[in-house]
Amino acid sequence: MDHRTVVTAVAAAAILLAAGCTDQKAGGTPSPAPQPSASPSVPATQKPPFAGAPKVTNPLPSSVLSGSPCEALTPQQVQVNIGVSVAGKPDNLPGIGPQCTWTNKQTSAQMGVSFTTEPGDGLSGDYANTRPKMPVWKELPPIQGLPAVVYSDNSKPNPDFCAVAIGITDALSVDVTVALSLQKSGKVDACTVVPLTANDVVTTLKQKAGS
Template sequence: MKHRATSVAFSCVVIAALAVGCTGKPAANPVGTPRSESPSAGLPRGGAPKVDSPMPVSALSSDPCQSALTPGQLEKILGTAPQGKPDSSPLGPACNWHNSDKGSHASVSYDTQTRTGLSGEYENTKPQAVVWRPLPPIQGFPAVAHVTPSGGEPDYFCQVSVGVADDLSFDASIILGPAKKGKVDPCQVTAQVADMVVTNLRQKAGS
């Protein structure tokens, strides 16, 4: 897959703000399943954008605690590199990181089970979202930032979903700590975290 530069604007000032506190909404676990013969038939739908250069399913085949974010990236996000804690849900594997000193969290989950990619977000999340913000592609992959009533308040919480294939996606989420609540756009910060994850997945996929 040919590398394409991200068009998401990233600010060192914003990413540094995460060291003062951010947290993520837990999501996902079980291991990924192999693709069916035609997993993306009928996709995308619901208004979701198409993924022109999809990643292979193997990119999301490992534990996100080991593959989603590096210790150096966690340092930038949380101000430390805590041990990741696997989470469990019907969506696929997930990991949560917590900085107890800052009261900050981050989370990444791989949606390998629904096999609907971003179409599932457009069909199921968009109707109930209090924030729904399609983002410029992240390294060529379509992305959307969103907040639902069950996720958290939009002045400190945001989740970004990235479609890496028409039938595969991942979510990155954070909640800003008290010192940054209402002062930093959590969706802008989460988009930066999602970009880090894409970089690591591309490396794993050899693209």
Template structure:
């Protein structure tokens, strides 16, 4: 994926992270495994805040694969993009590890970000992203975890869904429909379904 497109989708996926060290190409190095966040630690850190929901049954950050390109199986990527789906392209952006699968012929793409560097989970999005985007949908549960879907502008091709797996970290999924399907499908619904698949993969890895 070109640098410009990675910046644009990365900004949409990880959100506006004002107040931390994030640049438009947000992300950082691979996450360090941590234990699940309990009420005491999250209250001490002031999480959640800004209206974000608390994560009542968090997953430890150690469930995240070291390589975000392993977030989905090859079959799951093929189902999302078709038999000619490319291999994932790894990057480390200011909010955490990132992987993209994009078909330049059709324009379709799948993007995943492990949002671990802000250490604020969904709270960061509620504080910084919610006031800045045109489309914001709160999702009560994806696999038992709170989530939000948003688009920086109404009618934007790509939609980002971020799932809070603990009060301190989240995972983000964005799906860009093919050019042929533009205007015929809801990108947020596509992203939500793929976010459910990601959460199922992580819960399976955690033995839940």
């Protein structure tokens, strides 16, 4: 399994962890990420926010997640983030929501956006299920007023892969993932790069909301 396949699978696994799922696959590729328990860590009937997740005090309309995640970044934003304007590859994680991945085949840089619309736990699912499994977990300053956390399954200096989860409402969230190019591998910390991509995603979603 090559580097890009691994990070794509890890990205999907982190989202599945947030939803408390264990038996899903990303593109048919088993995830190398740590596996959670078979059940969610919190009762399915518990209303978000819970597990220490912050309340989304300035939520966006849920309609901003009604389209494809491939629309969450403009062609210009894609080019800035991975060095080339390329169409996103849409996919869907059953029980989680839609996702989109962009890949620069020349440099192997990759980024992804996932709309976590199910099961309706928002950031609380990340706090309850992803946080205990990730060696890197840090709350970020709000991204344009929305609460966010950055996380990675790799705690080594300058990890190649990192993700940000953003609370859109108390019940909905967006995950943004970045995998560095091979040229930047080990030289740049992906956890300092992905918040910039996440900010671009929020900008696009706010424009969609008309705010």
